[in-house]
Amino acid sequence: MVNIETIDVFYSLHSFQEDELRDKTVVIIDVLRASSTIVTAFMNGAKAIIPVGDMGEASKIAQNVDSDNYLLCGEKDGEKIEGYDLGNSPLEYLKEIVEGKNLIFNTTNGTKAIKKSLGSSKTYIASFLNVSAIVDELKKQENEIVLVCAGWKGRLAFEDMLLAGNIIHLLCNGSLPNGSRDGAKVAFGLYDKFGDDISTVIHQSNHATRLKDIIGTSDIDYCCQVDITDMLPRLKEGMITLTDG
Ligand SMILES: O=C(O)[C@H](CS(=O)(=O)O)OP(=O)(O)O
Numbered sequence: 001m002v003n004i005e006t007i008d009v010f011y012s013l014h015s016f017q018e019d020e021l022r023d024k025t026v027v028i029i030d031v032l033r034a035s036s037t038i039v040t041a042f043m044n045g046a047k048a049i050i051p052v053g054d055m056g057e058a059s060k061i062a063q064n065v066d067s068d069n070y071l072l073c074g075e076k077d078g079e080k081i082e083g084y085d086l087g088n089s090p091l092e093y094l095k096e097i098v099e100g101k102n103l104i105f106n107t108t109n110g111t112k113a114i115k116k117s118l119g120s121s122k123t124y125i126a127s128f129l130n131v132s133a134i135v136d137e138l139k140k141q142e143n144e145i146v147l148v149c150a151g152w153k154g155r156l157a158f159e160d161m162l163l164a165g166n167i168i169h170l171l172c173n174g175s176l177p178n179g180s181r182d183g184a185k186v187a188f189g190l191y192d193k194f195g196d197d198i199s200t201v202i203h204q205s206n207h208a209t210r211l212k213d214i215i216g217t218s219d220i221d222y223c224c225q226v227d228i229t230d231m232l233p234r235l236k237e238g239m240i241t242l243t244d245g
């Protein structure tokens, strides 16, 4: 049974220290686009995803693995990095490309947030695409829960806080206890106000506006879909794989 009053929400990957996640169940949220892309890669049969913090780390891993089984993936300023196999658009992660592959994944915000949670008790990857599966899993947790919004370069990202609010709304059946933490209240309030039409408000977000010429509206439309899968990606020993709990 989840104690809603202990749920915390961090608004960006720079808004907390690693040790604040120790022994917690952590949910990483990067709606646009890393967590939506991770969920999609698994929907299409990817075997495992190694999140990395920067291009140097990605190259080091890529040099030491069998290139037939690994794909180098990620973005800089929203665009595919030169020499990489894939960028950060979920629409690129097709079955015929990712099935059975291990992905080395390097993005501006999302993969860095995931790496910061290495010391947690459990870490799950959430998007609107798999929100109910995440909530069902959280209902089974005994640890305190922390929702980590990746944000954008240390700032709050609307779409990430909106999903944090959606998760809290579902966990508390739309009724937030008075004693809840400030982060949970802010996220809950945001979803309460804007949750009826997430696609419209996410299209108006800073991220969508800033990157609309690069990522296009089809990526945003795709990432705004709710519950198209029950995939539950989980970080374990530095690698993201699918879990049934
Ligand atoms: O590729 C994305 O959508 C962003 C790029 S940027 O931070 O807006 O330049 O990366 P993500 O790590 O998925 O937030």
Ligand SMILES: [Mg+2]
Binding pocket: 030, 031, 032, 033, 034, 109, 110, 150, 151, 152, 157, 207
């Ligand atoms: Mg993002």
